[in-house]
Amino acid sequence: xxxxxxxxxxxxxxxxxxxxxxxxxxxxxxxxxxxxxxxxxxxxxxxxxxxxxxxxxxxxxxxxxxxxxxxxxxxxxxxxxxxxxxxxxxxxxxxxxxxxxxxxxxxxxxxxxxxxxxxxxxxxxxxxxxxxxxxxxxxxxxxxxxxxxxxxxxxxxxxxxxxxxxxxxxxxxxxxxxxxxxxxxxxxxxxxxxxxxxxxxxxxxxxxxxxxxxxxxxxxxxxxxxxxxx
Amino acid sequence: xxxxxxxxxxxxxxxxxxxxxxxxxxxxxxxxxxxxxxxxxxxxxxxxxxxxxxxxxxxxxxxxxxxxxxxxxxxxxxxxxxxxxxxxxxxxxxxxxxxxxxxxxxxxxxxxxxxxxxxxxxxxxxxxxxxxxxxxxxxxxxxxxxxxxxxxxxxxxxxxxxxxxxxxxxxxxxxxxxxxxxxxxxxxxxxxxxxxxxxxxxxxxxxxxxxxxxxxxxxxxxxxxxxxxxxxxxxxxxxxxxxxxxxxxxxxxxxxxxxxxxxxxxxxxxxxxxxxxxxxxxxxxxxxxxxxxxxxxxxxxxxxxxxxxxxxxxxxxxxxxxxxxxxxxxxxxxxxxxxxxxxxxxxxxxxxxxxxxxxxxxxxxxxxxxxxxxxxxxxxxxxxxxxxxxxxxxxxxxxxxxxxxxxxxxx
Numbered sequence: 001x002x003x004x005x006x007x008x009x010x011x012x013x014x015x016x017x018x019x020x021x022x023x024x025x026x027x028x029x030x031x032x033x034x035x036x037x038x039x040x041x042x043x044x045x046x047x048x049x050x051x052x053x054x055x056x057x058x059x060x061x062x063x064x065x066x067x068x069x070x071x072x073x074x075x076x077x078x079x080x081x082x083x084x085x086x087x088x089x090x091x092x093x094x095x096x097x098x099x100x101x102x103x104x105x106x107x108x109x110x111x112x113x114x115x116x117x118x119x120x121x122x123x124x125x126x127x128x129x130x131x132x133x134x135x136x137x138x139x140x141x142x143x144x145x146x147x148x149x150x151x152x153x154x155x156x157x158x159x160x161x162x163x164x165x166x167x168x169x170x171x172x173x174x175x176x177x178x179x180x181x182x183x184x185x186x187x188x189x190x191x192x193x194x195x196x197x198x199x200x201x202x203x204x205x206x207x208x209x210x211x212x213x214x215x216x217x218x219x220x221x222x223x224x225x226x227x228x229x230x
Numbered sequence: 231x232x233x234x235x236x237x238x239x240x241x242x243x244x245x246x247x248x249x250x251x252x253x254x255x256x257x258x259x260x261x262x263x264x265x266x267x268x269x270x271x272x273x274x275x276x277x278x279x280x281x282x283x284x285x286x287x288x289x290x291x292x293x294x295x296x297x298x299x300x301x302x303x304x305x306x307x308x309x310x311x312x313x314x315x316x317x318x319x320x321x322x323x324x325x326x327x328x329x330x331x332x333x334x335x336x337x338x339x340x341x342x343x344x345x346x347x348x349x350x351x352x353x354x355x356x357x358x359x360x361x362x363x364x365x366x367x368x369x370x371x372x373x374x375x376x377x378x379x380x381x382x383x384x385x386x387x388x389x390x391x392x393x394x395x396x397x398x399x400x401x402x403x404x405x406x407x408x409x410x411x412x413x414x415x416x417x418x419x420x421x422x423x424x425x426x427x428x429x430x431x432x433x434x435x436x437x438x439x440x441x442x443x444x445x446x447x448x449x450x451x452x453x454x455x456x457x458x459x460x461x462x463x464x465x466x467x468x469x470x471x472x473x474x475x476x477x478x479x480x481x482x483x484x485x486x487x488x489x490x491x492x493x494x495x496x497x498x499x500x501x502x503x504x505x506x507x508x509x510x511x512x513x514x515x516x517x518x519x520x521x522x523x524x525x526x527x528x529x530x531x532x533x534x535x536x537x538x539x540x541x542x543x544x545x546x547x548x549x550x551x552x553x554x555x556x557x558x559x560x561x562x563x564x565x566x567x568x569x570x571x572x573x574x575x576x577x578x579x580x581x582x583x584x585x586x587x588x589x590x591x592x593x594x595x596x597x598x599x600x601x602x603x604x605x606x607x608x609x610x611x612x613x614x615x616x617x618x619x620x621x622x623x624x625x626x627x628x629x630x631x632x633x634x635x636x637x638x639x640x641x
Contacts, residue, residue: 051635054554056554056634056635056638057635076558076559077558077559080553080556080557080558080559081556083554083555083556084555084556085556089554089555091638095547095550095551095554095638096551097548097551099243099247100243108552108555109555109556111233111236112552112555112556112557112558112561113556114233117235117236156555160556
C-alpha cells in the first residue's frame with residue numbers, strides 16, 4: 001500500500017457560469033520516503049493539488065487515500081486531525097505566529113493534539129535542535145532571519161512526527177545560500193528520518209534536490225519521473 | 231481535546247497586543263456593571279430604609295380615627311367628632327378575630343417638670359397593649375399593668391428624648407415628675423425608636439394609663455372617650471381582614487345603616503399598607519434603574535462583539551495557520567470566546583469596584599443610604615460573564631467557519 005494514492009482526482013471551481021477544472025483526472029501514487037518536486041507554471045493546478053494532498057481541500061471527484069484512509073469522506077474536524085498528525089506544512093512566507101516565541105510556534109501542533117505542557121516543551125526543544133536552532137527557543141520571528149524562521153517552520157512541521165512534509169515554495173523568500181541550506185535540511189530529514197518530502201518550486205536548482213519530479217500543465221500531470229541528474 | 235490553560239494564555243497575549251483597544255472595550259462593561267451595581271445599591275438602600283421605618287412604627291398597624299363634624303356646611307377635619315370610646319376598643323379586641331392587639335389612645339400636649347428642668351411633650355394615655363401594638367420594648371423599669379389602668383394610677387413611661395431632657399444621663403425610673411402639675415411616678419423607660427417615617431422624633435413621648443389621661447390630665451367630654459384606637463393585625467395576611475372587621479364592627483356599634491348613604495363617623499387607616507405600597511414602588515424603581523443600567527451593559531457587550539469581529543478579520547491569517555496545523559472548530563471558537571470572556575470578566579471585576587465606590591460616593595454626596603448586596607455583585611459578575619460568552623460567540627463562530635486555504639492567503 002502506498003502512502004498516498006490519488007485516483008482520478010478532479011477539482012472543479014465554479015466561476016459564475018463557467019466551470020473551471022483546476023485538476024483533471026489526476027492520478028498519482030507516492031511511497032513513503034520519496035522526495036518529490038512538483039513543478040509547473042502558475043495556474044497549472046499544482047497549488048490545488050498540494051491543497052488536496054494537504055487535506056486543506058477536498059476533490060470534487062476521485063479518491064484520495066492517505067495511509068489507507070479515504071479522505072473524501074471526512075468532515076472538517078477529522079481533516080484537521082489528519083493534518084495535525086500526518087502532514088507538516090512549510091510555506092513560502094513561513095507563516096509563523098508573530099509575537100510568539102520560536103518554541104511556542106513549534107509547540108502549537110502538539111497543543112491541538114492535547115499533549116501535556118512538559119512533553120510539548122521537550123519535543124519542541126528536540127525539534128528545534130534537529131533544525132539547528134538550539135539556543136534560539138525564546139526568539140520571536142521578528143528577531144530571526146528568514147532562513148531561521150523557515151527552520152522554525154520546519155521544526156513545527158516535524159514535531160508531531162508527521163510522515164509527510166508539504167512545502168510550498170519553501171525557498172521562495174530566501175537568498176541562494178540560505179535556500180541551499182534549507183534544501184539540505186530537507187534532504188537530511190528525508191534521508192535520516194524517512195520523511196516524505198513533497199515540495200512545489202519554480203526553480204530547477206531547487207527541484208534538483210528531489211529524486212522525482214512531477215510537472216503540471218492545465219490541471220493535469222504532463223510528466224512524472226525520476227529527476228534528471230543535474 | 232481542548233487545552234484550556236494554554237488557550238487562556240494565548241488569549242491574554244492577544245489582548246495585550248492591543249492594550250488600548252482591550253481597555254476601551256472593557257470600558258463598556260466597566261460602566262455597565264458599575265451602573266448596575268450602583269443603581270441596585272441605591273434602590274436596595276431606599277427599600278431597606280422603608281423597611282426599617284415600617285419596623286419602627288410597628289408592623290401590621292391599623293389606626294382608627296374619629297369622624298368629622300360638619301358645622302354649618304363646613305366640614306371639619308378628622309377627629310373633630312368624638313365618637314370613639316373605650317368600649318369600641320374593647321369590642322374590637324373581643325370580636326375581630328384578625329386583630330391581635332388593640333390600644334386606645336387619648337393624648338395631648340403637656341408641660342413636664344422635674345426639679346429645675348421642664349419640657350413640653352406629647353403625653354399619650356393608653357393601655358399596656360400599646361407596647362405590643364407598636365413592637366416597642368422597655369429598656370429599664372416596667373410597663374403599666376391592667377391594675378394601673380383600672381385605678382387610673384399616676385405612673386408613666388418616658389421616651390428616651392424626654393428622659394434625656396429631664397434627667398440627662400441619670401436613670402429616671404422611680405423618680406417623680408409633674409405633668410401639668412400632677413405628680414407621676416416614672417416606672418419605666420422606653421427603648422429608643424428614632425425618627426418616624428415623617429421625621430418626627432418618636433422618643434419624644436410619655437405614656438400614661440389612658441384612664442389617668444382621661445380623668446386627671448386632659449379630661450373627656452364623654453366618659454370613656456378616646457381620640458384614636460391603634461389596632462395590630464395578627465399578620466400581614468390578616469391586615470385586610472382586620473381592616474374590614476374593624477370597619478363593619480364599628481358601623482354596627484355606631485348604628486350606621488348599610489342601605490343609606492350615611493357617612494362613617496370614623497376613619498380606618500391602614501398604616502402598614504401605605505408603607506408597603508411605598509416599599510413596592512421603591513422595588514419597582516430599583517428594577518427600573520437596574521434595567522436601565524443593564525442597557526449600558528448590553529451596549530458594552532455589543533462593543534465586545536464589535537472588537538472581536540475586527541480581531542477575527544485582522545487575525546484571519548493566524549486562524550488559517552492554526553487550522554492548517556490541526557486546530558479543530560472548537561479550538562478556534564473557544565480561543566475567541568475565552569478572549570471575549572476575559573475582556574468581559576476583567577471589565578466586570580473593575581465595574582464591581584467602580585460600582586461599590588460609586589454607591590459610596592452617591593450616599594456621601596446625596597445622603598441616600600445605599601446598600602451593595604452580595605447578590606447584586608454576584609449577579610453583575612455572572613451577567614458580565616454571560617455577556618462575554620453571548621457576544622463572543624458570533625465572532626468565534628465566524629472565525630471557526632473560515633476556509634483554511636482562503637485564510638492562509640489573507641494578507
